[in-house]
Amino acid sequence: MLARGDLLEARFPILAKWLLAPTVAKFVIEAPLVARKHRAGNFVIIRINDTGERIPLTVVESDSAGGTITLIVQAVGKTTKALCAMEAGQAIRDVVGPLGNPTPIERVGAVACVGGGVGTAELLPIARALREAGNDVHTIIGARTGELVILEDEMRACSSSVTVTTDDGSYGRRGLVTDALSALLAEHPEITVVYAIGPLVMMKAVTGLVEPLGRKSVVSLNTIMVDGTGMCGGCRVTVNGEMKFACVDGPEFEGSGVDFDELIARNRTYVDLERIADERAACQLTTAQGAAR
Amino acid sequence: MPRQRASEQAPEERNHNFLEVSFGFDEARALVEASRCLECKDPACIKGCPVNINIRGFVERVVEQDYLGAINTIREANALPGICGRVCPQESQCEIMCSLGKKYTPIAIGKLERFLADYEIRHDLFRLPDVIERHDEKVAIVGSGPSGLTCAAELAKRGYGVTIFEALHAPGGVLRYGIPEFRLPRDILDLEIDRVKALGVEIVTNFVVGRTATIDELFGEWGFSSIYLATGAGTPHFMGIPGESLSGVYSANEFLSRVNLMKAYQFPEYDTPIKIGRQVAVIGGGNTAMDAVRTALRLGAETAYLIYRRSRDEMPARHEEIHHAEEEGVQFVLLTNPTRILADDRNWVRGIECQRMALGEPDASGRRKPVPMPGSEFVLEVQTVIEAIGQSPNPIIQATTPGLEVSKRGTVVTDEKKETSRVAIFAGGDLARGGATVILAMRDGKVAAESIAQFLGAKRGAAGNGDAAPEAAPAGV
Numbered sequence: 135m136l137a138r139g140d141l142l143e144a145r146f147p148i149l150a151k152w153l154l155a156p157t158v159a160k161f162v163i164e165a166p167l168v169a170r171k172h173r174a175g176n177f178v179i180i181r182i183n184d185t186g187e188r189i190p191l192t193v194v195e196s197d198s199a200g201g202t203i204t205l206i207v208q209a210v211g212k213t214t215k216a217l218c219a220m221e222a223g224q225a226i227r228d229v230v231g232p233l234g235n236p237t238p239i240e241r242v243g244a245v246a247c248v249g250g251g252v253g254t255a256e257l258l259p260i261a262r263a264l265r266e267a268g269n270d271v272h273t274i275i276g277a278r279t280g281e282l283v284i285l286e287d288e289m290r291a292c293s294s295s296v297t298v299t300t301d302d303g304s305y306g307r308r309g310l311v312t313d314a315l316s317a318l319l320a321e322h323p324e325i326t327v328v329y330a331i332g333p334l335v336m337m338k339a340v341t342g343l344v345e346p347l348g349r350k351s352v353v354s355l356n357t358i359m360v361d362g363t364g365m366c367g368g369c370r371v372t373v374n375g376e377m378k379f380a381c382v383d384g385p386e387f388e389g390s391g392v393d394f395d396e397l398i399a400r401n402r403t404y405v406d407l408e409r410i411a412d413e414r415a416a417c418q419l420t421t422a423q424g425a426a427r
Numbered sequence: 428m429p430r431q432r433a434s435e436q437a438p439e440e441r442n443h444n445f446l447e448v449s450f451g452f453d454e455a456r457a458l459v460e461a462s463r464c465l466e467c468k469d470p471a472c473i474k475g476c477p478v479n480i481n482i483r484g485f486v487e488r489v490v491e492q493d494y495l496g497a498i499n500t501i502r503e504a505n506a507l508p509g510i511c512g513r514v515c516p517q518e519s520q521c522e523i524m525c526s527l528g529k530k531y532t533p534i535a536i537g538k539l540e541r542f543l544a545d546y547e548i549r550h551d552l553f554r555l556p557d558v559i560e561r562h563d564e565k566v567a568i569v570g571s572g573p574s575g576l577t578c579a580a581e582l583a584k585r586g587y588g589v590t591i592f593e594a595l596h597a598p599g600g601v602l603r604y605g606i607p608e609f610r611l612p613r614d615i616l617d618l619e620i621d622r623v624k625a626l627g628v629e630i631v632t633n634f635v636v637g638r639t640a641t642i643d644e645l646f647g648e649w650g651f652s653s654i655y656l657a658t659g660a661g662t663p664h665f666m667g668i669p670g671e672s673l674s675g676v677y678s679a680n681e682f683l684s685r686v687n688l689m690k691a692y693q694f695p696e697y698d699t700p701i702k703i704g705r706q707v708a709v710i711g712g713g714n715t716a717m718d719a720v721r722t723a724l725r726l727g728a729e730t731a732y733l734i735y736r737r738s739r740d741e742m743p744a745r746h747e748e749i750h751h752a753e754e755e756g757v758q759f760v761l762l763t764n765p766t767r768i769l770a771d772d773r774n775w776v777r778g779i780e781c782q783r784m785a786l787g788e789p790d791a792s793g794r795r796k797p798v799p800m801p802g803s804e805f806v807l808e809v810q811t812v813i814e815a816i817g818q819s820p821n822p823i824i825q826a827t828t829p830g831l832e833v834s835k836r837g838t839v840v841t842d843e844k845k846e847t848s849r850v851a852i853f854a855g856g857d858l859a860r861g862g863a864t865v866i867l868a869m870r871d872g873k874v875a876a877e878s879i880a881q882f883l884g885a886k887r888g889a890a891g892n893g894d895a896a897p898e899a900a901p902a903g904v
Contacts, residue, residue, distance in 0.1 A: 167639050181596055187689060187698035188596075213698055228596040230633035360689070360699075363594050363635055364821050365661035366681035372672060377665060382823070396672050399774035403674040407700035414695050 145225040146180075149202060154284045157209045158252060159218040160194075166201030168193065168231045174259035175237030175354070175386055178203070179362040181228040182217055189213050190359045190381075192256035193232060203229075206255035206284070212411040233362045234385050237329075237352075239263045244270040244324040247293070248311050248340055250332020251277060254285050256354060257331045258292075264329070265292040272322060273297070274314045276332065280305030312339050319347060327352060330389065334398050341389030351389035355380045358401060371397050430532040431460040438754040442724045445608045445692060448751055449513075452535075452542040460535050461489035467526050472536060475524035477870040480504040482521060482536055489539060495552050498543040502556075506580035506623065507573065507869065509548070509615045512541030514606060515866045516745045548618060555625055561586040564652035564883050567645045568592070569636045569824065572600020573865045574657035574856030576623050577872030578879075583626035585880050590651075592634040597688065600659055602865070604688040605680070607718050609725070610748075637823035642831075642852065652886075653851045653879045656839060657872065660818040660857035666710070670768025671814075675704065675776035679711070679719045679815035686722055704810020706730045708779050710765055711815035712742035713862075717749060719813045720757050731757050732807060736764040736784050736797040762786070764797065766804060768812055778806045820858045828852075836861055845875040846882075853879055 150162040168178055177192045195204045209218040220226075237260050245264055249257040254275050265271045273293040277283045278301045290296050297314045298306030307314055311332070319325055327350045330340040337353040344351045357369040357380045364382035371378055374391035378384065434450045435441070441448050452460065470483040481500050488497035501508045515521075517537035525533030547553055566582050568575045571593040579589045597603050602616050624630060636642065636658075645651045663678035665671050682701070685691040689699035707728040709720040712735035723731045733752065735742060738761050742749060753759070762784045771777040783803035786795040825833045832840040832848035838861055839854040841847050847854050855871025857863055 167634070171639060185690075185697045187700075228633050230594065230596070230635060230639070232638060233635065360681055360684055361595065363638075363661075364823065365663070366684055367663050367665065367678040368681045370665075370672060377667075377671070393672075396774075400672060400674055402774075403702065404700045407694065407702065411695045411698060411700070 145227060146229040147225045148220055148222050151220070151222050154206065155282045157218070158255075158282070158284055159207050159209070160255075161205045161207065161217075161220075162202050163205060163226060163229065164201055165203045165229045165231075168229060169196040169198050169201050169203050172196035172198075172203060172232045173236030174239065174263040175234065176232035177234050177362070177385065178205075178229050178231030179233060179359065180205075180217075180226055180230075182213065182220070183227050186216075186227065187213055188228075188360055188362070190233075190356075190362055192259075192354075194255050194258055206252060208252035211408050212415045215412070216415065230362070234381060235383075237263065237354075237386055239267045241268045242326055244272065244322060244326070246315065246318055246322075246325050246328040247271055247273045247289075248315055248328060248330040248332070248336075249273070249275050249285075249289075250311055250330075250336040251282065252284070253330075253332030253336075253354075254289070257329065258285055258288055260329055260331075261289060262292045270294050270324075272318055272325065274299065274311050274318065275306075276300070276311035276314075276336070277305075278302065310339070311336060312343050315340060315343060319344070319349065326350060329353075334394055334401065337389060337392075338394035338398075341392070341394070345390055352386055353389040353392060354385045355387060355392065355397065356385070356401075357381075357397060358403065428459065428463055430463070430535055431456040431538075433535075433538055438751075438756070441609065442721070442755040445725055447612050448609050449538075451545055452538050454542075454546075457489060457539060457542040458492070460539060461486045463527060464490070464534050465526055471524035471526060472521045472534070475521040476504075477520065477864075477866045478504045478873055480521075480540075485543070486534065486536075486539060489543070494543060494546050494550075498547045498552065501540060501543060504873075505869070506577050507619050508540050509544035509619050510573070510602060510611060511866055511869070512537050512539075512544055513611050513615075514602075516864060518746050520866065544615075548615075553622060556584055558584060558586045562588075562883065562887075564588070564887075565590065565650060566879055566883075567649070567651040567654045568657060569642075569654065570594075570600060570657040570659060570856070570858070571598035571620075571630055572657060572659050572856060572868060573602060574659075574858075574868035574872040574875075575600070575655065576620065577869040578655045578657065578855070578876045579628040579872075580623045580626055581873055581876030582879060583623075583628050585876070587880070587883070589627070590629045590631060592636050592639075592645075593630060593632045594635040594658075595688065596632050598630050598632065604684040605715065605718065607683070607687055607722050609721070610718070635823065637827040642824065642828040646851070652883060653853065655845075655872070655875050655879065656824060656847070656852065656854040656858055657856045657868070658821055658824060658858050659868075660838075660860075660862045661821045662819050662837075663814070664817045664819065665814055666765065666816060668765060668767050670770060670776070673768055673770050673774055673776050675702065675810055676768060676812045677814070679709070679715045679813055680818065682719055682813045683715070683722065686726070692722075692726055701726065702811070703728055704776070706732070706807070706809040707811040707813065708732045708734055708760075708765075708807060708809040709813045709815055710734045711817075712737065712744060713815060713817075714744045714748060716815035717744045717752050719815050721748075721752055721755060723811070723813065724755055724757065728811070732760050732809065733757050734760045734763050734765060734779075734781060734807075736762065737794065738762055738786065741794050760807070762797065764799065765812075769806065776810050776812055778808045779812055780804055780806050818857075818862050820861075843874075844878040844881075845871055846878060851882065 369380040372393040485500040691701035784797040790796040856868035
């Protein structure tokens, strides 16, 4: 049994940190309650400090006995940049979870797992679980350029084949993940389900590719979220014509039913304010460094 | 003698800030107001109060200038006076029953309660009550809104160990994320919560019961003997009209959570953003709608419409809040219902198409049913739409707790003692009622605390063969 007293005013210490790529950091965080309950596909909502916003992050792995979870974060805006600048020994103010539905893991035979950018990190626990359930897992990792390719070794450890693609051809196969997926599906007609996690445009393209081939796509939607427990509807998406809340009904859905265009537009809601927050943070950082000198 | 009025921030000033609108009574006004009380033999006001505060008793003590006695009279029945004095709809509860109101205007009971709560803070009069007897059993409370806080306080006063589990990062429920600071200042909320904690209540945040641990795990490995469910009605309804997924459309829950819980009105000092158009439409006629529309003005909207499908008389919001909204310049668009939300070329809201309504026969709720008038469609140019048309309970606990009976509306079914279909599990507040008021949620918390104490006492009696004093045993049979 956990000591309840320890949970009061809980903070979540960072036990270890690595840089996987110039803008991608991996954290091991002490969060015993989340670790105990985590299943592949779950996410957490974190808030780094008292003035912070709440952001959703997928739990990449967990160690139930050690009471830790692993998060992989790409620095794209103010909050993720601030998080990526944190070091072991510092603590995150709030971590809540595990949230969302776990990925239904079944033995279907052969599957493809397609990860775009930091989506590869979110895909890893699912690929592992699919492999453990006895599936033949074929993985495709896509990145803009070679130095942004992450988790290749970890994916190899749980996959029958791994194809790496880069937009600029600096590493692996040149081109988009969909090009590699076309080839993979042609070569392996036994693949019935494709799991895709990455930018919305990528998941839309994967769905558009596999649908006509009679295969199923499963996508994990990255929407704007506030609470992550179903109380605000900020994460709403249209699936098969119905309104769904990604945080409680998802985050995974069959790609064929998802209105991607609507979601892509919705995710742009705060683009200008996000830039203001980011620029202001960068500006303060520069001033502080200047003052230190 | 006329009913005393509390001074307020001027409308043209306050609709640009989040400071409290009403300043409350000063001592002089409180004394005058209390002296109006007729001191009825059989005070009806007490029956009108959902937690039956001894209103005559505390008002008499105000007249005697025994303010400590007065606030402690309130505290016997109500653990959160600073909150209730501010947010209760007194006009339909205690004050509507006031005998003075039959011929004149009723006593300002709410304002007096608030005066005492403020006085208690100003003069640091709060003292912890003595706990007569300690018990070993621990009770878990799910949700730290008004119902959970009240139940926790009552059980702690009875000597039970109490832990509240809260899903968000800060306690208070709707008092924290829903009700804006201009109605309930956060220092008051924090203080009231600190007093509940001072009774020995633990509050664990970031804990989603049903996800982080299930109800059955709370009984099993966590070792709780009884559980009170008070998770509220937090799942927002949407109208189901075209255009609801456009940027610029919010549920009131999201809009108010961003502003109140995340302090988006202080962006970029706080990281959570909010976007507000020059023209804003809020849909609904309840307190949530009033809070949202008044918040929109404070965020800088030039025009804020309140669209409601019935007439002003049917609005469920507190009279004081409707009046405040009107003073602050909210434009009421009554007998009107939205039919669709219109998009610009960037998928942002550019307008809302509405239809005029007429009032027909009374419906099941006793209110006259709004009937659409065909061909009456018109468009309001707005860039933000906020829907405040109601909420239902969050389904996570119901879905993860076998054997818990749930109604078709998603509410947890309880008897009059707040006991659910499962032994040792009690429920109340909006989770059991659907969307209701803060004070009714608190009443449920009180009733549940009494029931839980009885339940645990009975269990102890049954298990304690021989330990109990011999002469006590026959009396209990």
